[in-house]
Amino acid sequence: MTGPEANPAEPDLRVARWAMWLPLGLFLSFVLLVVGGLLRPADHDVPSRMIGQPLPQFALRAAVPDRPGLARADLATGKPHLLNIFASWCIPCAVESPQIDALAGQGAEIDGIAIRDHSDDLAAYLARNGNPYSRIGADDVSAVQLAIGSSGVPETFVIDGKGVIRYQHIGDIRAEEIPAILAKLREAS
């Protein structure tokens, strides 16, 4: 490089030789990632550290006008509950919704926590996908979500009658998983 001496007013756009390999490195990590994604056979359960722990104290305002909000006390009523973490902007949640409806149809008591949502969007989502929830709390900053050890949407928790987390299902519930969820719910009572 025999260009003019670096002038402080001119940005130096020369790049080190090793940096030329950087795009290739990034690309290879992308390929590894998706190869992993393609080869991974099925989901495997990751046991959560929150299992066996009591729910923390919380009280969330109502997310939609026609359902009450959700507090810890509502989940410790002596009856086991399913707690579904979802959001109207979450596409897997919409995929999951028929299964949530089916669970409600088979007698499960289901409460929801809507993550970072707007009530209009949520109302539209529920109108589209059905509303099997007894109560829906609005968690606008993911505070409760993080406190109960959920890192994404959708997730579903089995809570026993004393407000203790018995089971955590990460990701959408598929039709074939409904009996397993119902079994966990029976175990919790």
Added chain:
Amino acid sequence: MLAELGLAALWLAAALAGLQLIAGALALVSFNKGVGDGGTLAGIVRPVAVVQGLLAACALIALMGLFAQTDLSVKLVVENSHSAKPMIYKLAGTWGNHEGSMLLWVTVMGLAGGFVALVERRLPEPTMLATLAGQAFVSLGFYGFLLIASNPFARMSPVPAEGQGLNPLLQDPGLAFHPPTLYLGYVGLSIAFSFAIGALVTREVGPAFARAMRPWVLGAWVFLTLGITAGSYWAYYDLGWGGWWFWDPVENASLMPWLAATALLHSCGVLAARNALRAWTIMLGVIAFSMSMIGTFLVRSGILTSVHAFAVDPRRGSFILMLLAINIGSALVLFALRAGTVTEGERFAVTSREGALVFNNVMLSSILGIVLIGTLYPLVTEAFGQKVSVGPPYFNPMASLFFVPMVLVLMVGPLLRWRRDKLIRVRSLLLPGLVIGLAAAGLALWLGVKGLPYIGLVLAPAIAVASLMPLKGRNLRRLPLPVAGMVIAHFGVAVALFGMACDSAFSTEKLIAAHVGEVVAVGPWHVTLAGVEPVAGANWTALEAQLRVRYQDGDVFAMTPQARSFWAPQQNTTVSALHTRWNGQLYTVLGEQADGGRWQLRLWWKPFVPMIWLGGALIGLGGALALLGRLLADLKRIVVRDKIAYRRMRQGR
């Protein structure tokens, strides 16, 4: 018979692509050794490229013929068509599936390569050979894919009585054109990619290279812009969710090549005009095409959950991934080896046209990174056993973080001189935009708008005014077309931004279960449900709501949203009814029947929402004008060149 002809044409095209690659590479080697001009081998590369494109086109036409006749002995037709389908969807069915879309891809790529071979004479011959060989290399992968793993002409026995039909969501005029438009964009980027490879091989990176590549980038960018705009509108009215952008993985897959192409377009301008940003432009050329392939891979492999689930086939994912790894991997290796030896371009000051364009490039690349990370994040967490969905709460603020500074610089950049300039010089041109922006800020505050829509409502009018400033002091009749294109495209950004901000800030939604005869107010509208009646179409039956709507005290007119049931294949969809006024759109959807004889209705009043797509169309129009300007200049040059050659021939020289 037609199927066999098509397959034969496809095999021949593949063989010619192989010949094009080998002849190009060998001729290049002999060039490098300095033994002559590559001889016969160099001479056949261009004609072979042309014939290869034509043969691929024959194969595509044969397939379209099979779909038009609904030839049920061909497996692809059985799986994707039906004799009762309207003709336009029969033809659209040709590329509404995996095999057909891949054939469309190689055809357009082959024709584009043939066109380059026919007309492009600016670049040194070795660079052209390397470009055409690179192009054949990419095509060959697709030919191999088609012939080995997904033969579109495969027969089926016994011949079934009827086809399985096309997904009803896809039976829509918008969708007949949405995928081909995006594909034309992707393929244009593949030509830019081939040029980048050619230039890397021979290290001939300069203004001539940028000028040869620019029309392809521009064309690709115009198609991508229109494709994304049309796709967004299709999702808006066909899915019946009232939203126009969902940050869905597949939408992101089309947005990422667009972002890269936008950056490439701007850096190409710097390289052509000022011979700067050499290695960076090459890098963007590679990235833009990589993003098209990654996009295709994400859509086709079904590795991410998305509304485009109809395009999914996991078996093919691995094949596309292999192609992607070979094409992009080898290009990046070449880049790593060669880019360091591409000599540094011209230098420039921070405050200059180049400086502003570098800023634009950095911001666009950052948005690209944000979108890529957000799209792939669910895959990363899945690798650790967790399934998550990343949505607007991440994308909107993160993308705005880079979008806002970018459009601020957009207001200044086009006014600056190349090489070195002072902001003081252009202050009088900046003032109107600033004043309008401040006025909009006050007005939006008074209307009570908050958050991102507020920023949008302030920026949109400011950009609209600032984007027109490069016209000041110019004779509009003598305005070069590329400048006019730039102004229109930048103005389009402002229009689209205004539409987006208004939609977020002022939309009103009503969600009700209405009795027949009930009147519902939504925004300035009064909607009456007059009745619900069954209707039937060519391959569907539907329930149709008879709505009587009135804007304020205006006339009453009818709108008829439907809930359709298709019977081949069995599927229900909602067909929304829209009414567009100059100041917005009324959007109506018929839902399920509720208890007590009531009907679920969803009604939205969306002020100024059509501006989003109008802006998109303006951006595309700007690109098309710029392209036209460049092509006319090129055409003039070619005509002059031919005239000179003709005179020389007549004079016997």
